[in-house]
Amino acid sequence: MADREMRAVYAQTLTALAASDPRICVVEADLARATGTGPFAKAYPDRFFNVGVAEANLVGVASGLSAAGKRPFAATFACFASRRAYDQFFLSANYAGLEVVLVGTDPGVTAAFNGGTHMPLEDLALMRVIPRLVIVEPADPVSLEAAVKLALDRGGCTYLRLQRKPAPEIYGPGEPFEFGKAKLLRPGKDVVLAALGALMVGEARKAAESLATEGIDAAVLDVFTLAPLDRAILLDLARKTGRMVTCENHRVTGGLGSAVAELLAEEGVPARLARIGAGADEFGEVGTQDWLAERFRLTAPHIAAAARRLVKGE
């Protein structure tokens, strides 16, 4: 079976849930064609709203819908969801104690041909400082379905970071997920590759296979939620291996790498840390996703090289 398109899974999951939950509605800002919520709009035209090219209003209207008892899923490119509508999401949704799921699509280098203006390498950093917000970046279609259901069940606000393109299935149907629980995809005693999102989990798995051929036993962790962070498993693995490589399709500042660094320092865990991601001083650029992944050193060979350096004590 061909890999499922992540955006199609998002739309199908919402459409299916909407059948039994009349509170669910979708709010778009002239990117429904990109987000792929057409099937929802067709099934539930009275619960689908397009605000036009107006991201501040997108989040404001979604917040109002929540205040009226609805459960809005608002989507736009992650660059706009974070940088452009930040104060709206911070105040009208989160501070106000409402229940808005904000979906940021095309994160990091998946923005590809849209280039630097549209390339969010800081959305995780911005979102991570919002109190009580859940930040989830699913690694495959199965965990995406789970994330949508969990966001609905938990209530509150969620930032769903979503690549649109197909992703291979990692998990079998019915795999249980929880916010704040990472998934250990591969055990390993030498080094931990902690990755967030489909692109980076995929690269981390490839890196682990390549390291295995060199006799380096690398664990692979699908972090799943950046917030709440699965502190317990990260600390346990860091203590056991003493080496951790964080892998994120994001700048190394403020996101997963920073969160893990804070955790290790606070807990006094004597582990080495390497952070895979765009550099602190780098803006996004234009190109194919593959070219950009290489440009920002996100690929398996870079992850493997970082792990190797840690294992060799360099």
Add this chain to the structure above:
Amino acid sequence: MINPSPERPASPAELADLASRARSIRRSCLESIAALGVGHVGGSMSVVETLAILYFRHLRLDPENPRNPDRDRFVLSKGHAGPALYAALAEKGYIPREMLGTLNRGGTSLPSHADRQKTPGVDMSTGSLGQGFSAACGIALGLRMDGPRADGSIRRCWAIIGDGESDEGQVWEAAAFAAHYRLSNLIAFTDANRFQIDGATEAVMHLRDLSAKWSAFGWRTFRVDGHDLAALDRTILSACSPDPEADAEGRGRPSMIILDTVKGKGVPALEGKAESHNAPFGPADLEAALEALDKEAPRG
């Protein structure tokens, strides 16, 4: 129990009662600000009559059950007028009058800007200007999704924005949205008190003809003296009347009532002054203001 909507203009007796409510709200709002010594006097005073007529006549509410899902919603998008809203909520019985003395004290339920999680009767947290208005659109949309009440009446969302607030681009994003989605259950007010923090609105950012703007955005637009309760009442009734341009499903234009108001109204030392926005206001100022207020009250 939710009160019914008025069907005809207020009688002289009803208007006298509203005037008395407005005086009481103005007085307790000023007392609460004076207890702290500083606050958003100007923009609170300019909306007192509007809050009085909304809370004591046009909003359909259930003070005993503030979260009654069948209630109308009200969004104070110019959230800095929180002190006036709290005085209205106390007058209506949502919060004890003594609570007004805690305005802006550490740990209070009455913060400077309205907060839906802190204060009974507050439907939306506001303060970052423009945002409440978008939320009001979302609320109106959500209420419409619920259909009419059991008695067939329309669920309405009401909102007040400021003229200074109207500098925000988000206000106009929301303006287009409400008209496009034909949110005729949204009744909004612009408190045109003609001043913002840095000076007269015409000097800081001249938005030209507000009525023409709202009309051009596709709203039913009205303009009225925001301190004249009788005129205000008639205008609100017009805004709530069926829209001749409504479609077959009864969806028409949202309404914008532009209120010509005086910033700092009722406080002679601050009336019509930009400095009234967030002003020092102590016991002596209160005494002078209350003296002026008493002079206005009907004798006997």
